[in-house]
Amino acid sequence: MRSVDFLIIGQGIAGTVFSFWAQRMGFSVHVVDEVSPNSASTVAGGLINPITGRFFRKSWLFDELLPEIGLTYQALEQLLDISCWHSMPLYRMLTTQQELNDWELCRMIPGYEGYMGGPFKGSDERLQQHVALAPVWEASWLNTSVLINAYRVYLQKHDSFTEASFQVSSLQRNNWNDITFKHLIMCQGFRDSVQLLFPNLDLRPAKGEVMIVEIEGPDLEYILNKNMLLIPLGNKLYKVGATFEHTSTKSLLPGSLEELKIKLESVIQAPYRIVERFSGVRPTVKDRRPLLGVSTVQDNVYIMNGLGAKGVSLAPFFAKHLLRHITEGEPIMQEVNWQRFA
Numbered sequence: 001m002r003s004v005d006f007l008i009i010g011q012g013i014a015g016t017v018f019s020f021w022a023q024r025m026g027f028s029v030h031v032v033d034e035v036s037p038n039s040a041s042t043v044a045g046g047l048i049n050p051i052t053g054r055f056f057r058k059s060w061l062f063d064e065l066l067p068e069i070g071l072t073y074q075a076l077e078q079l080l081d082i083s084c085w086h087s088m089p090l091y092r093m094l095t096t097q098q099e100l101n102d103w104e105l106c107r108m109i110p111g112y113e114g115y116m117g118g119p120f121k122g123s124d125e126r127l128q129q130h131v132a133l134a135p136v137w138e139a140s141w142l143n144t145s146v147l148i149n150a151y152r153v154y155l156q157k158h159d160s161f162t163e164a165s166f167q168v169s170s171l172q173r174n175n176w177n178d179i180t181f182k183h184l185i186m187c188q189g190f191r192d193s194v195q196l197l198f199p200n201l202d203l204r205p206a207k208g209e210v211m212i213v214e215i216e217g218p219d220l221e222y223i224l225n226k227n228m229l230l231i232p233l234g235n236k237l238y239k240v241g242a243t244f245e246h247t248s249t250k251s252l253l254p255g256s257l258e259e260l261k262i263k264l265e266s267v268i269q270a271p272y273r274i275v276e277r278f279s280g281v282r283p284t285v286k287d288r289r290p291l292l293g294v295s296t297v298q299d300n301v302y303i304m305n306g307l308g309a310k311g312v313s314l315a316p317f318f319a320k321h322l323l324r325h326i327t328e329g330e331p332i333m334q335e336v337n338w339q340r341f342a
Protein backbone atom coordinates (compact mmCIF):
# COMPACT_ATOMS: atom_id res chain seq x y z
CA MET A 1 0.00 0.00 0.00
CA ARG A 2 1.39 3.40 -1.04
CA SER A 3 0.61 6.55 0.92
CA VAL A 4 0.84 10.10 -0.52
CA ASP A 5 -0.15 13.66 0.36
CA PHE A 6 -1.77 14.27 -3.04
CA LEU A 7 -3.41 11.84 -5.43
CA ILE A 8 -3.91 13.72 -8.71
CA ILE A 9 -6.36 12.55 -11.39
CA GLY A 10 -5.39 13.76 -14.85
CA GLN A 11 -1.98 14.68 -16.24
CA GLY A 12 -2.83 17.47 -18.64
CA ILE A 13 -1.24 20.83 -18.02
CA ALA A 14 -3.26 21.26 -14.78
CA GLY A 15 -2.20 17.91 -13.26
CA THR A 16 1.38 18.29 -14.48
CA VAL A 17 1.92 21.75 -13.02
CA PHE A 18 0.00 21.04 -9.80
CA SER A 19 1.96 17.86 -9.07
CA PHE A 20 5.26 19.58 -9.93
CA TRP A 21 4.69 22.40 -7.44
CA ALA A 22 3.34 20.03 -4.79
CA GLN A 23 6.59 18.07 -4.97
CA ARG A 24 8.68 21.26 -4.96
CA MET A 25 6.90 22.27 -1.76
CA GLY A 26 7.92 18.97 -0.17
CA PHE A 27 4.72 16.94 -0.57
CA SER A 28 4.47 13.43 -1.98
CA VAL A 29 2.30 12.88 -5.07
CA HIS A 30 0.89 10.14 -7.24
CA VAL A 31 -0.68 10.86 -10.63
CA VAL A 32 -3.30 8.80 -12.49
CA ASP A 33 -4.02 9.34 -16.19
CA GLU A 34 -5.60 7.37 -19.02
CA VAL A 35 -2.90 8.69 -21.42
CA SER A 36 -4.92 9.95 -24.35
CA PRO A 37 -3.05 11.21 -27.44
CA ASN A 38 -5.63 13.95 -27.94
CA SER A 39 -6.12 15.51 -24.53
CA ALA A 40 -6.58 19.28 -24.83
CA SER A 41 -3.15 19.82 -23.30
CA THR A 42 -1.37 17.51 -25.74
CA VAL A 43 -2.79 19.10 -28.89
CA ALA A 44 -2.79 22.72 -27.63
CA GLY A 45 -1.05 25.46 -29.58
CA GLY A 46 0.67 26.24 -26.28
CA LEU A 47 0.61 29.98 -26.91
CA ILE A 48 1.12 32.43 -24.06
CA ASN A 49 -0.17 35.75 -25.34
CA PRO A 50 -0.59 38.86 -23.19
CA ILE A 51 -2.63 40.82 -25.78
CA THR A 52 -5.66 39.07 -27.25
CA GLY A 53 -8.98 39.55 -28.98
CA ARG A 54 -10.27 41.99 -31.56
CA PHE A 55 -9.84 44.92 -29.18
CA PHE A 56 -6.24 44.17 -28.17
CA ARG A 57 -6.96 43.74 -24.47
CA LYS A 58 -4.48 42.54 -21.89
CA SER A 59 -5.25 38.96 -20.83
CA TRP A 60 -6.90 38.74 -17.42
CA LEU A 61 -4.37 38.85 -14.53
CA PHE A 62 -1.44 38.64 -16.95
CA ASP A 63 0.95 40.75 -14.81
CA GLU A 64 0.53 38.19 -12.01
CA LEU A 65 0.61 35.15 -14.29
CA LEU A 66 3.81 36.13 -16.13
CA PRO A 67 6.39 35.57 -13.35
CA GLU A 68 4.82 32.21 -12.47
CA ILE A 69 4.89 31.13 -16.14
CA GLY A 70 8.65 31.73 -16.37
CA LEU A 71 9.43 30.15 -12.99
CA THR A 72 7.38 27.04 -13.66
CA TYR A 73 8.32 26.16 -17.21
CA GLN A 74 12.02 26.95 -16.73
CA ALA A 75 12.12 24.83 -13.58
CA LEU A 76 10.40 21.96 -15.42
CA GLU A 77 12.88 22.25 -18.29
CA GLN A 78 15.75 21.96 -15.81
CA LEU A 79 14.20 19.08 -13.88
CA LEU A 80 13.45 17.07 -17.01
CA ASP A 81 16.48 18.19 -19.03
CA ILE A 82 14.32 19.20 -22.00
CA SER A 83 13.62 22.29 -24.04
CA CYS A 84 9.87 22.99 -24.24
CA TRP A 85 9.31 26.67 -23.39
CA HIS A 86 10.19 28.99 -26.25
CA SER A 87 10.31 32.76 -25.90
CA MET A 88 9.73 34.11 -29.37
CA PRO A 89 8.53 37.41 -30.83
CA LEU A 90 4.83 37.44 -31.64
CA TYR A 91 3.55 39.74 -34.36
CA ARG A 92 -0.10 40.59 -34.65
CA MET A 93 -0.97 41.12 -38.31
CA LEU A 94 -2.99 44.32 -38.74
CA THR A 95 -4.92 44.49 -42.01
CA THR A 96 -6.86 47.77 -41.77
CA GLN A 97 -6.02 51.36 -40.89
CA GLN A 98 -8.67 51.15 -38.16
CA GLU A 99 -6.82 48.26 -36.50
CA LEU A 100 -3.58 50.22 -36.68
CA ASN A 101 -5.24 53.23 -35.03
CA ASP A 102 -6.73 51.00 -32.32
CA TRP A 103 -3.34 49.41 -31.69
CA GLU A 104 -1.71 52.81 -31.26
CA LEU A 105 -4.46 53.87 -28.84
CA CYS A 106 -4.16 50.70 -26.76
CA ARG A 107 -0.40 51.16 -26.48
CA MET A 108 -1.14 54.34 -24.45
CA ILE A 109 -3.18 52.50 -21.80
CA PRO A 110 -1.22 52.47 -18.53
CA GLY A 111 0.09 48.95 -17.92
CA TYR A 112 0.13 48.03 -21.63
CA GLU A 113 3.48 49.61 -22.53
CA GLY A 114 5.49 46.49 -21.62
CA TYR A 115 3.41 44.31 -23.94
CA MET A 116 2.71 46.30 -27.13
CA GLY A 117 5.39 47.48 -29.52
CA GLY A 118 5.51 49.90 -32.44
CA PRO A 119 4.02 48.49 -35.68
CA PHE A 120 6.16 48.04 -38.79
CA LYS A 121 5.76 46.56 -42.25
CA GLY A 122 6.76 42.89 -42.60
CA SER A 123 9.38 42.18 -45.25
CA ASP A 124 8.84 38.44 -45.91
CA GLU A 125 7.24 38.16 -49.35
CA ARG A 126 5.22 35.13 -48.23
CA LEU A 127 3.14 37.34 -45.90
CA GLN A 128 -0.30 38.34 -47.11
CA GLN A 129 -1.11 42.00 -47.71
CA HIS A 130 -1.12 43.84 -44.39
CA VAL A 131 -1.02 47.36 -43.02
CA ALA A 132 1.50 46.47 -40.32
CA LEU A 133 2.90 43.80 -38.03
CA ALA A 134 2.48 44.80 -34.40
CA PRO A 135 4.89 43.25 -31.86
CA VAL A 136 3.54 41.70 -28.68
CA TRP A 137 6.22 41.49 -25.99
CA GLU A 138 6.38 38.71 -23.36
CA ALA A 139 4.71 36.19 -25.67
CA SER A 140 6.03 32.63 -25.80
CA TRP A 141 4.85 29.13 -26.53
CA LEU A 142 5.06 25.87 -24.69
CA ASN A 143 5.54 22.60 -26.51
CA THR A 144 2.96 20.92 -24.31
CA SER A 145 3.30 17.40 -25.70
CA VAL A 146 7.07 17.42 -25.10
CA LEU A 147 6.53 18.61 -21.52
CA ILE A 148 3.67 16.24 -20.69
CA ASN A 149 5.39 13.17 -22.13
CA ALA A 150 8.71 13.93 -20.42
CA TYR A 151 7.02 14.62 -17.09
CA ARG A 152 5.11 11.33 -17.32
CA VAL A 153 8.39 9.47 -17.84
CA TYR A 154 9.83 11.29 -14.80
CA LEU A 155 6.85 10.30 -12.66
CA GLN A 156 7.09 6.71 -13.88
CA LYS A 157 10.79 6.57 -12.94
CA HIS A 158 9.85 7.69 -9.44
CA ASP A 159 7.02 5.15 -9.24
CA SER A 160 4.53 8.02 -8.99
CA PHE A 161 2.33 7.36 -12.03
CA THR A 162 -0.47 4.92 -12.81
CA GLU A 163 -1.94 4.59 -16.28
CA ALA A 164 -5.61 3.89 -15.54
CA SER A 165 -9.10 5.23 -15.88
CA PHE A 166 -10.24 6.64 -12.55
CA GLN A 167 -13.85 5.87 -11.58
CA VAL A 168 -15.58 7.69 -8.74
CA SER A 169 -17.33 4.40 -7.84
CA SER A 170 -13.98 2.92 -6.74
CA LEU A 171 -13.12 5.90 -4.52
CA GLN A 172 -13.07 5.57 -0.73
CA ARG A 173 -12.53 8.43 1.66
CA ASN A 174 -8.73 8.20 1.75
CA ASN A 175 -8.16 5.39 -0.66
CA TRP A 176 -8.17 4.63 -4.34
CA ASN A 177 -7.02 1.17 -5.44
CA ASP A 178 -3.87 0.51 -3.39
CA ILE A 179 -3.11 4.20 -2.81
CA THR A 180 -3.88 6.07 0.39
CA PHE A 181 -4.02 9.85 0.10
CA LYS A 182 -4.66 12.92 2.23
CA HIS A 183 -6.02 15.04 -0.63
CA LEU A 184 -7.47 14.12 -4.01
CA ILE A 185 -7.06 16.66 -6.81
CA MET A 186 -9.29 16.33 -9.86
CA CYS A 187 -7.56 17.73 -12.98
CA GLN A 188 -9.63 15.88 -15.57
CA GLY A 189 -10.34 18.62 -18.08
CA PHE A 190 -13.74 18.33 -19.77
CA ARG A 191 -15.57 15.20 -18.51
CA ASP A 192 -19.24 14.78 -17.63
CA SER A 193 -18.23 12.58 -14.68
CA VAL A 194 -16.61 15.59 -12.93
CA GLN A 195 -20.18 16.44 -11.83
CA LEU A 196 -20.27 13.42 -9.50
CA LEU A 197 -17.98 15.14 -7.00
CA PHE A 198 -18.74 18.72 -8.05
CA PRO A 199 -22.52 18.82 -8.61
CA ASN A 200 -23.80 21.42 -11.10
CA LEU A 201 -20.27 22.39 -12.08
CA ASP A 202 -20.54 24.85 -14.97
CA LEU A 203 -18.02 23.23 -17.30
CA ARG A 204 -18.60 23.38 -21.06
CA PRO A 205 -16.81 21.60 -23.91
CA ALA A 206 -15.16 23.57 -26.72
CA LYS A 207 -13.62 21.39 -29.36
CA GLY A 208 -10.60 22.71 -31.23
CA GLU A 209 -8.60 21.51 -34.21
CA VAL A 210 -5.02 22.38 -35.14
CA MET A 211 -2.87 21.27 -38.06
CA ILE A 212 0.84 20.97 -38.74
CA VAL A 213 1.88 22.27 -42.14
CA GLU A 214 5.08 22.51 -44.12
CA ILE A 215 5.76 25.86 -45.80
CA GLU A 216 8.58 26.31 -48.27
CA GLY A 217 11.32 28.88 -47.63
CA PRO A 218 13.31 29.98 -44.59
CA ASP A 219 11.64 29.42 -41.21
CA LEU A 220 9.79 32.42 -39.83
CA GLU A 221 11.46 33.53 -36.60
CA TYR A 222 8.29 34.79 -35.01
CA ILE A 223 4.79 33.67 -34.14
CA LEU A 224 2.14 35.17 -36.39
CA ASN A 225 -1.24 36.00 -34.90
CA LYS A 226 -4.42 37.37 -36.41
CA ASN A 227 -7.63 35.52 -35.64
CA MET A 228 -5.36 32.47 -35.77
CA LEU A 229 -1.91 31.28 -34.78
CA LEU A 230 1.07 30.28 -36.87
CA ILE A 231 3.85 28.90 -34.67
CA PRO A 232 7.20 27.98 -36.28
CA LEU A 233 8.34 24.54 -35.10
CA GLY A 234 11.56 24.48 -37.18
CA ASN A 235 12.48 22.54 -40.35
CA LYS A 236 9.77 24.39 -42.34
CA LEU A 237 7.04 23.02 -40.05
CA TYR A 238 4.38 25.22 -38.43
CA LYS A 239 1.47 24.67 -36.09
CA VAL A 240 -1.72 26.35 -37.32
CA GLY A 241 -4.63 26.87 -34.96
CA ALA A 242 -7.21 26.77 -33.87
CA THR A 243 -10.92 26.22 -34.43
CA PHE A 244 -13.49 26.67 -31.64
CA GLU A 245 -16.79 24.80 -31.53
CA HIS A 246 -19.13 24.15 -28.61
CA THR A 247 -19.15 20.37 -28.82
CA SER A 248 -17.41 17.51 -27.03
CA THR A 249 -16.89 15.28 -30.08
CA LYS A 250 -13.25 14.91 -30.97
CA SER A 251 -13.62 13.78 -34.61
CA LEU A 252 -11.63 15.66 -37.23
CA LEU A 253 -14.13 17.41 -39.50
CA PRO A 254 -13.83 18.61 -43.12
CA GLY A 255 -15.39 21.96 -42.13
CA SER A 256 -12.70 22.55 -39.50
CA LEU A 257 -9.99 21.72 -42.02
CA GLU A 258 -11.47 24.27 -44.43
CA GLU A 259 -11.57 26.86 -41.63
CA LEU A 260 -7.91 26.26 -40.76
CA LYS A 261 -6.89 26.54 -44.42
CA ILE A 262 -8.74 29.86 -44.75
CA LYS A 263 -7.09 31.13 -41.57
CA LEU A 264 -3.64 30.14 -42.78
CA GLU A 265 -4.18 31.64 -46.23
CA SER A 266 -5.31 34.89 -44.63
CA VAL A 267 -1.75 35.45 -43.38
CA ILE A 268 0.49 33.48 -45.77
CA GLN A 269 0.46 33.40 -49.57
CA ALA A 270 2.81 30.50 -50.22
CA PRO A 271 2.27 26.84 -51.12
CA TYR A 272 1.96 24.55 -48.11
CA ARG A 273 1.48 20.87 -47.37
CA ILE A 274 -0.69 19.55 -44.55
CA VAL A 275 1.36 17.10 -42.50
CA GLU A 276 -0.90 16.21 -39.57
CA ARG A 277 -4.15 17.21 -37.88
CA PHE A 278 -5.21 17.02 -34.23
CA SER A 279 -8.27 17.77 -32.18
CA GLY A 280 -9.02 18.15 -28.49
CA VAL A 281 -11.72 19.49 -26.18
CA ARG A 282 -11.07 22.57 -24.07
CA PRO A 283 -12.69 22.71 -20.61
CA THR A 284 -14.41 26.12 -20.77
CA VAL A 285 -16.56 28.18 -18.43
CA LYS A 286 -19.11 30.85 -19.37
CA ASP A 287 -17.19 33.66 -17.59
CA ARG A 288 -13.80 32.40 -18.86
CA ARG A 289 -12.33 31.93 -15.39
CA PRO A 290 -10.89 28.72 -13.93
CA LEU A 291 -12.76 26.45 -11.52
CA LEU A 292 -10.99 25.78 -8.21
CA GLY A 293 -11.93 24.66 -4.73
CA VAL A 294 -13.15 21.89 -2.49
CA SER A 295 -15.90 19.38 -3.32
CA THR A 296 -19.28 19.67 -1.65
CA VAL A 297 -19.49 15.86 -1.64
CA GLN A 298 -16.19 14.98 0.07
CA ASP A 299 -14.05 17.51 1.96
CA ASN A 300 -10.62 16.16 0.99
CA VAL A 301 -11.38 16.35 -2.76
CA TYR A 302 -10.44 19.45 -4.79
CA ILE A 303 -10.77 20.58 -8.38
CA MET A 304 -8.47 22.43 -10.78
CA ASN A 305 -10.33 22.80 -14.06
CA GLY A 306 -11.97 25.29 -16.43
CA LEU A 307 -8.67 26.51 -17.87
CA GLY A 308 -10.46 27.22 -21.15
CA ALA A 309 -8.37 28.48 -24.04
CA LYS A 310 -5.51 29.74 -21.84
CA GLY A 311 -4.47 26.76 -19.75
CA VAL A 312 -0.76 27.18 -20.39
CA SER A 313 -0.79 30.74 -19.00
CA LEU A 314 -3.17 30.04 -16.12
CA ALA A 315 -1.92 26.70 -14.76
CA PRO A 316 1.26 27.88 -12.96
CA PHE A 317 -0.38 30.68 -10.95
CA PHE A 318 -3.53 28.72 -10.10
CA ALA A 319 -1.76 25.47 -9.21
CA LYS A 320 0.15 27.39 -6.54
CA HIS A 321 -3.00 29.20 -5.42
CA LEU A 322 -4.83 25.88 -4.91
CA LEU A 323 -1.82 24.42 -3.10
CA ARG A 324 -1.68 27.36 -0.70
CA HIS A 325 -5.43 27.04 -0.17
CA ILE A 326 -5.12 23.39 0.82
CA THR A 327 -1.91 23.59 2.85
CA GLU A 328 -2.05 27.11 4.34
CA GLY A 329 -5.77 27.93 4.28
CA GLU A 330 -5.43 30.80 1.78
CA PRO A 331 -9.01 31.61 0.67
CA ILE A 332 -9.85 30.70 -2.94
CA MET A 333 -10.25 33.88 -5.03
CA GLN A 334 -14.00 34.38 -5.49
CA GLU A 335 -13.53 34.86 -9.26
CA VAL A 336 -12.28 31.28 -9.63
CA ASN A 337 -14.26 29.52 -6.90
CA TRP A 338 -16.12 26.69 -8.68
CA GLN A 339 -19.22 27.40 -6.58
CA ARG A 340 -19.47 31.03 -7.74
CA PHE A 341 -22.52 30.31 -9.95
CA ALA A 342 -24.51 28.61 -7.18
Ligand SMILES: Cc1cc2nc3c(=O)[nH]c(=O)nc-3n(C[C@H](O)[C@H](O)[C@H](O)COP(=O)(O)OP(=O)(O)OC[C@H]3O[C@@H](n4cnc5c(N)ncnc54)[C@H](O)[C@@H]3O)c2cc1C
Nearest residue numbers: 010012013014034041044045046047166189208310311312
Ligand atom coordinates in the same frame (compact mmCIF):
# COMPACT_ATOMS: atom_id res chain seq x y z
C1 LIG B 1 -6.97 22.85 -30.41
C2 LIG B 1 -6.63 23.50 -29.10
C3 LIG B 1 -5.70 24.54 -29.09
C4 LIG B 1 -5.36 25.15 -27.88
N1 LIG B 1 -4.41 26.14 -27.88
C5 LIG B 1 -4.04 26.69 -26.69
C6 LIG B 1 -3.01 27.67 -26.66
O1 LIG B 1 -2.43 28.04 -27.69
N2 LIG B 1 -2.67 28.19 -25.45
C7 LIG B 1 -3.28 27.78 -24.28
O2 LIG B 1 -2.92 28.26 -23.20
N3 LIG B 1 -4.26 26.86 -24.29
C8 LIG B 1 -4.65 26.32 -25.46
N4 LIG B 1 -5.65 25.39 -25.49
C9 LIG B 1 -6.37 25.13 -24.24
C10 LIG B 1 -5.61 24.20 -23.33
O3 LIG B 1 -5.27 23.08 -24.06
C11 LIG B 1 -6.45 23.86 -22.09
O4 LIG B 1 -6.71 25.03 -21.36
C12 LIG B 1 -5.71 22.90 -21.19
O5 LIG B 1 -5.11 21.88 -21.93
C13 LIG B 1 -6.60 22.27 -20.15
O6 LIG B 1 -5.78 21.43 -19.39
P1 LIG B 1 -6.34 20.38 -18.36
O7 LIG B 1 -5.16 19.72 -17.73
O8 LIG B 1 -7.32 21.07 -17.45
O9 LIG B 1 -7.21 19.35 -19.20
P2 LIG B 1 -6.77 18.24 -20.27
O10 LIG B 1 -5.68 18.68 -21.11
O11 LIG B 1 -8.03 17.78 -20.92
O12 LIG B 1 -6.19 17.06 -19.36
C14 LIG B 1 -7.02 16.22 -18.60
C15 LIG B 1 -6.29 14.90 -18.40
O13 LIG B 1 -7.08 14.12 -17.52
C16 LIG B 1 -7.11 12.79 -18.00
N5 LIG B 1 -8.35 12.19 -17.50
C17 LIG B 1 -9.61 12.67 -17.58
N6 LIG B 1 -10.47 11.84 -16.96
C18 LIG B 1 -9.74 10.81 -16.49
C19 LIG B 1 -10.06 9.64 -15.75
N7 LIG B 1 -11.31 9.33 -15.38
N8 LIG B 1 -9.06 8.78 -15.41
C20 LIG B 1 -7.78 9.06 -15.77
N9 LIG B 1 -7.41 10.15 -16.47
C21 LIG B 1 -8.38 11.02 -16.80
C22 LIG B 1 -7.06 12.93 -19.51
O14 LIG B 1 -6.55 11.74 -20.07
C23 LIG B 1 -6.12 14.12 -19.69
O15 LIG B 1 -4.78 13.70 -19.80
C24 LIG B 1 -5.99 24.73 -26.67
C25 LIG B 1 -6.88 23.67 -26.69
C26 LIG B 1 -7.21 23.05 -27.89
C27 LIG B 1 -8.18 21.89 -27.88
